[in-house]
Amino acid sequence: MIVLVTDFGLGDEYVGVMKGVICSINPEVKIIDLTHGISSQDIIWAGIVVYKTCKFFPQGSIFLIVVDPGVGTERDIIIMKAGGYYFIAPDNGVLSLIYEKFNPEIIVKAEKKNYTLQPVSCTFHGRDIFSPLAAHLSRGENVLQMGDKVDRIVRIKFPQPQIREKEIIAAVIHIDRFGNLITSLDREEFEKLGWRRFKIEYKGRTIDEISSCYDTGKDLIAIWESKNFLEIAKPGGCAQEYLQAKPGDEIRIVKLG
Amino acid sequence: MIVLVTDFGLGDEYVGVMKGVICSINPEVKIIDLTHGISSQDIIWAGIVVYKTCKFFPQGSIFLIVVDPGVGTERDIIIMKAGGYYFIAPDNGVLSLIYEKFNPEIIVKAEKKNYTLQPVSCTFHGRDIFSPLAAHLSRGENVLQMGDKVDRIVRIKFPQPQIREKEIIAAVIHIDRFGNLITSLDREEFEKLGWRRFKIEYKGRTIDEISSCYDTGKDLIAIWESKNFLEIAKPGGCAQEYLQAKPGDEIRIVKLG
Amino acid sequence: MIVLVTDFGLGDEYVGVMKGVICSINPEVKIIDLTHGISSQDIIWAGIVVYKTCKFFPQGSIFLIVVDPGVGTERDIIIMKAGGYYFIAPDNGVLSLIYEKFNPEIIVKAEKKNYTLQPVSCTFHGRDIFSPLAAHLSRGENVLQMGDKVDRIVRIKFPQPQIREKEIIAAVIHIDRFGNLITSLDREEFEKLGWRRFKIEYKGRTIDEISSCYDTGKDLIAIWESKNFLEIAKPGGCAQEYLQAKPGDEIRIVKLG
Numbered sequence: 001m002i003v004l005v006t007d008f009g010l011g012d013e014y015v016g017v018m019k020g021v022i023c024s025i026n027p028e029v030k031i032i033d034l035t036h037g038i039s040s041q042d043i044i045w046a047g048i049v050v051y052k053t054c055k056f057f058p059q060g061s062i063f064l065i066v067v068d069p070g071v072g073t074e075r076d077i078i079i080m081k082a083g084g085y086y087f088i089a090p091d092n093g094v095l096s097l098i099y100e101k102f103n104p105e106i107i108v109k110a111e112k113k114n115y116t117l118q119p120v121s122c123t124f125h126g127r128d129i130f131s132p133l134a135a136h137l138s139r140g141e142n143v144l145q146m147g148d149k150v151d152r153i154v155r156i157k158f159p160q161p162q163i164r165e166k167e168i169i170a171a172v173i174h175i176d177r178f179g180n181l182i183t184s185l186d187r188e189e190f191e192k193l194g195w196r197r198f199k200i201e202y203k204g205r206t207i208d209e210i211s212s213c214y215d216t217g218k219d220l221i222a223i224w225e226s227k228n229f230l231e232i233a234k235p236g237g238c239a240q241e242y243l244q245a246k247p248g249d250e251i252r253i254v255k256l257g
Numbered sequence: 258m259i260v261l262v263t264d265f266g267l268g269d270e271y272v273g274v275m276k277g278v279i280c281s282i283n284p285e286v287k288i289i290d291l292t293h294g295i296s297s298q299d300i301i302w303a304g305i306v307v308y309k310t311c312k313f314f315p316q317g318s319i320f321l322i323v324v325d326p327g328v329g330t331e332r333d334i335i336i337m338k339a340g341g342y343y344f345i346a347p348d349n350g351v352l353s354l355i356y357e358k359f360n361p362e363i364i365v366k367a368e369k370k371n372y373t374l375q376p377v378s379c380t381f382h383g384r385d386i387f388s389p390l391a392a393h394l395s396r397g398e399n400v401l402q403m404g405d406k407v408d409r410i411v412r413i414k415f416p417q418p419q420i421r422e423k424e425i426i427a428a429v430i431h432i433d434r435f436g437n438l439i440t441s442l443d444r445e446e447f448e449k450l451g452w453r454r455f456k457i458e459y460k461g462r463t464i465d466e467i468s469s470c471y472d473t474g475k476d477l478i479a480i481w482e483s484k485n486f487l488e489i490a491k492p493g494g495c496a497q498e499y500l501q502a503k504p505g506d507e508i509r510i511v512k513l514g
Numbered sequence: 515m516i517v518l519v520t521d522f523g524l525g526d527e528y529v530g531v532m533k534g535v536i537c538s539i540n541p542e543v544k545i546i547d548l549t550h551g552i553s554s555q556d557i558i559w560a561g562i563v564v565y566k567t568c569k570f571f572p573q574g575s576i577f578l579i580v581v582d583p584g585v586g587t588e589r590d591i592i593i594m595k596a597g598g599y600y601f602i603a604p605d606n607g608v609l610s611l612i613y614e615k616f617n618p619e620i621i622v623k624a625e626k627k628n629y630t631l632q633p634v635s636c637t638f639h640g641r642d643i644f645s646p647l648a649a650h651l652s653r654g655e656n657v658l659q660m661g662d663k664v665d666r667i668v669r670i671k672f673p674q675p676q677i678r679e680k681e682i683i684a685a686v687i688h689i690d691r692f693g694n695l696i697t698s699l700d701r702e703e704f705e706k707l708g709w710r711r712f713k714i715e716y717k718g719r720t721i722d723e724i725s726s727c728y729d730t731g732k733d734l735i736a737i738w739e740s741k742n743f744l745e746i747a748k749p750g751g752c753a754q755e756y757l758q759a760k761p762g763d764e765i766r767i768v769k770l771g
Contacts, residue, residue, distance in 0.1 A: 001284075010267060030280070032277065032280065033272075035268070035269060036267070037268035053270055056278050056384065057277035057281065058281045058284060176268075177269055223379065223380060224378070224380070225380050226378050236298075
């Protein structure tokens with residue numbers, strides 16, 4: 001199975017053409033769209049989404065991630081085997097989280113010329129290089145045959161909340177279609193702190209607890225969203241509009257008592 | 258075949274993750290997106306779309322409807338066999354039309370714990386509960402094994418035009434991407450009345466007949482749209498912009514002679 | 515394989531219903547969405563996209579093109595075998611480029627009545643006529659059995675740059691999700707001219723060369739995009755916003771020396 005993640009949107013033909021290329025090489029393979037709604041060139045969010053959701057896909061799935069501001073330049077293309085999955089992506093840092101958390105078994109720098117379409121354009125490597133690589137891998141090609149082994153990849157910093165003794169400063173990192181505000185505070189990280197009493201402050205408002213459902217009796221809630229980030233939501237409404245929120249907004253969690 | 262209907266949109270990864278869960282349980286099943294463009298939490302329109310279009314899918318198809326304002330609360334989840342199809346949805350009224358029109362063979366309240374992912378989040382039952390239920394059903398699980406039989410479901414009112422002796426008051430219930438205005442007046446219901454001469458009034462304009470094509474010689478037409486609702490359209494243009502229309506607008510059909 | 519191209523968007527259920535109809539007739543066939551983001555009734559761009567991208571799909575693929583301002587009128591429906599592919603579309607000119615460039619082997623005017631759903635609506639031939647035709651063809655129906663042979667189709671003019679001795683006048687014909695401006699100048703056509711030195715003028719700006727990558731050191735570039743049209747782009751940014759560009763804008767290429 002090939003799982004696609006791009007910032008191409010669905011308004012143009014780009015994703016459809018990639019599927020045509022894949023099916024030309026491997027007509028049998030199943031293709032799933034994880035999302036094509038990554039904001040243009042947002043390798044941070046693409047990396048987070050893949051890291052947080054890959055476990056919901058069958059082992060052996062091939063994640064093809066084409067969020068590639070460097071298309072047409074000499075940046076490398078990485079094929080990584082990690083956590084029972086394969087990841088194919090430009091070597092621009094989008095795989096940093098996977099690299100750090102999953103302890104990769106194999107990393108190769110793809111040797112493009114045996115697999116790419118001819119000629120290779122300089123504007124659409126998703127079609128000419130990435131899709132053929134994924135399709136050949138899905139046909140059973142040995143990843144070690146597909147390029148030279150490497151130990152390192154380009155790594156970038158992902159948003160981390162600042163955790164102090166009595167205060168956490170996190171940020172809004174994504175706003176979904178319901179207007180829910182997804183922040184950089186991860187549940188596991190927070191629960192390790194063992195804080196019993198705390199309050200959450202955002203835009204002059206205070207939330208006293210973390211809810212376990214979208215309780216419509218409340219004006220504004222905090223809740224662990226589906227990827228286990230802290231989310232600010234307005235039950236039955238749109239927190240983004242209500243609070244005039246935007247990505248980058250700061251949110252404070254303060255320890256009490 | 259599993260047919261998905263949600264209000265998740267395609268900008269986020271939610272639909273993709275549901276497909277990952279389904280394929281992890283049943284790698285062979287075909288998945289079709291009926292639509293993910295239902296307006297946020299609009300169970301009325303979701304119910305109408307499924308009721309009006311399910312007949313175009315193969316018998317035995319499983320419709321998985323995740324429009325679920327009550328996610329994380331104690332609302333039940335229903336599996337209904339009706340009209341040769343299966344429907345899985347929150348028990349929030351979205352299945353009312355199917356229930357009323359199709360004379361269900363079997364209704365069960367899903368016993369979640371044998372099928373759900375662990376742990377179950379409180380924000381994404383589409384992934385943790387609904388998708389596994391659909392996937393197991395698609396693998397041939399007996400619906401009677403999947404929960405306790407029930408006789409009733411939550412029912413809600415769907416928009417009904419007011420039909421009087423010489424007048425019908427209907428409403429705009431949906432506006433599609435072409436700007437066509439879909440109203441609550443159903444063709445079958447209207448034709449039963451046997452009105453020979455009538456006029457249609459909307460926003461100070463009068464339409465004298467129901468057209469049988471998008472006749473570009475006309476400024477504004479009424480036509481039976483693909484789900485057999487009366488539609489107001491501007492041939493070659495956008496009725497929504499032209500008339501500043503919005504859902505809820507009232508439309509009058511007046512009997513003449 | 516059936517490849518869908520429509521102007522239906524993905525906000526409504528129209529595309530999903532077409533897939534239901536196709537799978538009801540041929541449950542085994544693979545369906546790929548090339549794009550549903552064609553602007554409403556834009557047969558020009560639909561024709562260009564199909565002509566330029568069909569080669570990336572497996573031979574034998576059936577392209578089903580439903581961009582159909584004349585739905586419900588007496589316009590014909592064409593099935594064309596050309597270039598190793600099948601194309602099904604309204605006879606409204608959308609296939610002109612395929613017709614001119616691919617030297618069709620077979621063209622038939624579809625005899626609808628053996629294949630269509632009953633009853634046929636006047637608003638959704640994509641569901642009632644086009645999808646059944648594609649599905650039956652994908653099951654191996656002989657195209658010559660599906661209608662009467664014809665020699666001609668409706669043809670329309672596609673945007674052509676004006677090429678003079680020392681000047682080319684082209685136009686912006688499409689703007690993609692990244693805000694890149696795709697123009698009507700085709701690479702092959704331009705390279706035949708053999709111009710060594712030239713400049714590109716657009717909105718008072720001058721670009722001196724055609725780049726081979728999105729060089730972020732530059733303010734504005736010209737580049738051959740993935741369908742081999744000349745594209746104006748702002749590396750790392752959005753040319754559309756930056757230049758207040760819109761489809762139809764004129765662009766000049768001037769020969770130097």
